[in-house]
Amino acid sequence: MVFNSFIFLFFFVVVFFFYYFPLKGKTKAQNWLLLLSSYFFYGFADWKMIPLLLVVTIITFFLGTAIHKTTNPRKSSFLTILGVLLGIGLLVYFKYFNFFIDSFSTVLNSIGLKTNPQTFNIIMPLGISFFTFKFISYVIEIHREKIEPSRDFVAFSTYIAFFPTILSGPIDRPNNFIPQLQKKRSFNYDKVVDGCKLVLWGMFQKIVIADxxxxxxxxxxxxxxxxxxxxxxxxxxxYSIQIYTDFSGYSNMAIGIGKILGFDIAKNFNYPFFARNISEFWRKWHMSLTSWLTDYVFMPLNIKFRNLGPLGMILAIIINMVVVGMWHGASWTFVVFGLYHGLLFIPLILSGAFLKNRKLKPNKYGLPIFKDFSKMTGTFLLVTIGFVIFRADSIGQTWEYFSGIFNLSRGFLNYKGSEIGSAVIPLIFSVIMFILEWYYREIHYPLANLGINWYRPLRYAMYYAIIIAVFWYGGKEQQFIYFQF
Structure with missing residues (x-):
């Protein structure tokens, strides 16, 4: 049940009606509705994994309470490590077990010992990379005394399984989302309209451009x-444009749906293709994942390696970026993708530019100055190289792709037999999108609020044009790229 489907529209209209009318202002009843709706939504995608989600939710809920109640620091640390290992164990078993078995099988086959790795095939639960990180952050934040454990099991379960974010994020932190579940939520026209605009813009990104x-x-x-x-x-x-519009489109829809229901969900993108170096890019791309790994992987490693000076920071960032790569999937291409990005940080660390964040200053025409534009272009090309590795099915295919770019035997400008011309229309829409992103970059979710001060008929004409484009190109329901992670 993807957001850009009629069945989801029907599902959401039903939830919306009961949520705001019979259950208006009834916080506990609304939370129950959200929880049941979220489990229905998840079960519609993969009902066999509902028991797993429920059991781990129960364990984490009581584990958080136990961590908070104990006065013994060693016991608190032990229980926290237990919770973290539970989350990591889920990822290792469901996401990486096949990878380890296949790699081990390859080694055995190379020395003449025949194996059949398909015997060990394990089905990966949808959204496991996202909801597992919620479990882990919950127990860590309680251990660090940043939050108190939730005493409301329904609210906690809703936080974990919230249907707009369970499959592909954003990864909301417990201190941001759980308190919102305790507040009364009534129909707010302005918030619903803002949410609808975000959903519409996300659908435009996904259907008109990415698909x-x-x-x-x-x-x-x-x-x-x-x-x-x-x-x-x-x-x-x-492909760089596709993965951006696909994933940011999903994020905008998820944030918009959350806003319609009265929630403020963590922002996930902040115009990453305007980044002037790789560090800035990762502060703007998949922000909820980046901040999560910064807090729970990079910072602890950086503290541990602090006596090594710049080398310690380099080691911490490379390990962190390899984790970023492997978070996406169990494949050597993702390992190399993470390692590649980690290596790109080295010049920034050695030059002291790693944490610098100079504000963009346009020229008198409102365009980026040449120095910034050249840095943006260079960063975009470096990121694009990484996405080739990301997109490839294997290291061999990655090599084949890059070899083809430098192989002129088929002609450099030979488009014969290629359907690259079919990309002209979505590419034009992409250029328009980037222009709008640049000029409205200082406004919170500017593209969703585009035209808010326009003459009303013109503003509505724009909305109708976007809706028509969405329906015109929306013949097929394509999965979001990040559903596989």
Whole structure:
């Protein structure tokens, strides 16, 4: 049940009606409705994994209470480690077990011992990378005395399973979301309208841009040996745009749905392609994951390695970025993706530019100054190289793709037989999107509030145009890229 489907629209209208009318202002009843709706939503996608989600939720709930109640620091640390290991154990078993078995099987086969790794095939629960991080942050924050444990099991369970975010985030922290579940929530016209605008903009990003680019990109990746260097180069750039509009589109829809229901969900993107270096990029891309790993992986490692000076910070950031890569999936391409990004941080750390965050200052025409523009372009190209590694099915395919870009035997500008021309329309929409992002970058969720001060007929004409474009291009319900993580 994806957001851009009619079945989800029907589901959400039913939830919305009962949530705001029969249950208006009844916090506990609303939370029960959200919890049951969230489990129905998750079960619709994968009902066999509901017991797993419920059992781990129960364990974490009581574990958090036990951590808070104990006065013995060693026992508190032990229980916290137990909770963290539970989360890591879930990820290792469901997400990485196949990877380890396949890698081990490859080694055995290379020395003549035949194995059948398919025997050990394990189905990965949807959204496990997202809700597991919620479990882990909950027990750690209680141990650090940043929050008190929830005494309301329904509210805690709703936080974990909240249907707009359970499959692909954003990864909300308990101190941000759980308190909102304790407040009365009544219909707020302005908030509902703002949420609807975010959902509409997210659908535009996903359906009009990302899904239209996907068909072109997939065909190129399915036939790399026959593509010219320019087609491969352009496709790499298009994939960067696709994954951005696909994932930020989902995030905008999730945040918008949350806003319609009265919740403020963590922001996930802040115009990452305007970043001037890789450090700035990761502060703007998948922000909820970046901040989570900064707090629970990078900072502890950086403290542990502080006596090593810059080398310690380099080690901490490389380990952190490898974790970022492996969080996405159990494949050597994700390991290399994380390692690649980690290595890009080294010049920034050595030059002292790692934590610098100079504000963008446009020229008199409102455009970025040449120095900033050149840095943005360079960072975008470095990120695009990383996304080629990210998109590839194997290290071999990664090598094949990059080799094709530098192989001029098929001609550099040979577009014959390529469907790259089909990307013109979504590419035009992408350029318009980036222009709007640049000029409205200082406003919170500016694209969702675009035209708010326009002449009313013009503003509504724009909304109708976006709706028409969404329906025009919305013939197929394509999964979001991050559902696989």
């Amino acid at each position: 239209n680019l996907a068909g072109v990109i997939d065909k190129v990746w399915d036939d790399i040996p026959d593509q010219s260097a320019s087609v491969l180069f352009v496709t790499a750039i298009l």
